[in-house]
Amino acid sequence: MTALFKFPGGVHPPDHKAESNTTPIRDLPLLPRYVVPLSQHLGKPAEPCVSVGERVLGGQMIGAPKPGVSAAIHAPTSGRVSAIEARPIAHPSGLNAPCIVIDSDGEDACITTPPPAHEDRETQLTRLRNMGLAGLGGAVFPTHIKLAPGSDEHWPLLILNGAECEPWITCDDRLMREHADAILDGAHLIQNLIGAAQILVGVEDNKPEAIAALRSAANTASQSNISICPVPTLYPMGGGKQLTYALTGRTTPSGGRTTDVGVQVFNVGTAYALQHAIRHGEPLTRRIVTVTGAVKNPGNYAVRIGTPISALIAAAGGRTPNAYGTLIGGPMMGFDLASDEAPVSKMVNCILVKDNQNFPPPAPALPCIRCGACARACPVSLQPFEMHWYARAHDFGKAQSFKLFDCIECGCCDHVCPSHIPLVSFFRYAKSEIWAREQEKDAADRARVRHEFRSFRLEREKMEKAAKHAAAAKPKTEVATAPAAVPDADPEAARKKAILAAAMARAAEARKEITPKNTEGLPEDKVREISEIESRRASLLQSVHDSIVKEEEEESSPAQKESP
């Protein structure tokens, strides 16, 4: 039995798990249309690799991962690509983003990839990248990157995160109850990939059925290095750093990751998806989504990625009469959904329909009374009230000095604030402003360097030209006969003009000899059209030629003044 540690702070919001965790995971019938966003993961969006009108099969890659932090996306079913365009997506901004729209053909024909035989590590990582694996706990970080330790890194411990501390959400709970074997198999695959010696599975003790299912699966698998660890129910136990501390007592350094203390954390849903990708060759095209709150039949659904959220709510019996809005994610960290037409992406773990009974409108914010309740509730031991003052006053440097970027945006401070101040909203605002400013500053620095180099280059070119003129001025005095035709121009300009004239004459001759053969035998109107285009082109060329000649004259005139 592993000794447990208690991280600072944390809150006990009402968990509301019973609404949705009693029924098994249900499948959704095939829908006529799926909308797959190109950007479902952290990092760069995928690059579409199909065109409009193309027929695709279920599981076919439709968006290729870009280099760096990116993951692939796949067709959820067979059908035809009807559009690649900006559509509403599940994003706090409510903005539209590029999506691939697939009209289902009803056959649901899928690419069947035979389970691969023995593969080496690199091939497996590439396969996971092309299978579109991304963390399913909510942060959607591409999985293949988390599986590749640096050369100086050593991760002896793998933690599977089944804490699911956020209220209302039960998708991991149901997955652990129903597919414990596959999750543990996935955990062993991850263990082999990162070279971990031990696996800990952290599950909050409000999920006894899931713990029992995992324990029985661990016993039958007869692996000794895996232990199922019930952890106390305390929000935010499901944060990677908090769970690591609870299970090992290791504190992640400020600004660091759990890998800095030798621990890699994966969500149980990711382990399940990884097991399917490696053992069955199935890309990530569906995930478990909890639909709960003010719907008639709350529960968990195995949903194809790209399913419109409106269809999912309809499948859960539709909204109750007093429902008024929809949250993506839970009540602590989730965000309001702008449009029900947005599709389910890899990031969507819960659709929470709000009603007045459970989600009364937020009370108006009152001034901060410096009670310090937020600091006591903060699981990262920050001082949210200090950061709030500076973020509110747009003093981002000061806010950063209070370790703003260690904030995990868990919402504990919002939950306990007696003045109902939306603290996390201030922190998100400050963080995004700081990022934007850093990007602007980088761009300005790049521009400054480029501009300075350009000034240097122009100066150098001027010097080179002057040196050339000085060198050319000497032979002019010696050979005075050559520029007789143009007595007042300097030899450089005359020489250039002569070369230009010779080249033009050559080109004219060459043009005369080569008559374009592709215009022969064309109808009358086509020939007319071509001649019109030719005349337009000639006039344009003439205007450019004039401007260049004019410029050259202007350039050469100061040179004349210098040369005598």
Added chain:
Amino acid sequence: MLDAILILSAIGLLLGAILGWAAVRYRVQDDPLLEKIDAVLPQTQCGQCGYPGCKPYAEAIAKGEADINLCPPGGDEGIQRLAELLGVEPKPLGEGLEPKPKAVAIIDESTCIGCTLCIQACPVDAIVGAAKQMHVIVANQCTGCELCLPPCPVDCIHMVAEAENTQTWKWPYPIFTIKPVAGRAAE
């Protein structure tokens, strides 16, 4: 009495000599204020301030020749930061100057005749091309200075404002609901 005067004079001369030597030895060549002002300016090199680039404008500010409110790309925030840096009162943007949304220049490829005039005008060398070859603007190097627009003989360059997308979107400043004072509304 005389001893004391002599000793104090000697100490004074010695310290003076050290200070004099240090002033020569550790002379600061560049104006540190200039660098600081230049770091605040947006480096668009657009010349809207009337100076031929951000650095000349920074020099003019440092010398006290130019006002701090002449930089439209920097906007009110830039003026605010300059005011904080220089310890003066911020003021509104100068007359005739208007802040514009950030934009990048795009070349219409079907109209471009390859005259290289825009390449010569670009202050950050963000345009790629050669004589009689189509030109293209490297969008992430473009500062949106609009200096390439006037020289183009065929008007094939236009500015496109950067649209907000999910990658560049920023969380808004939290808005507070204003609570009416009870009883006030009835009056």
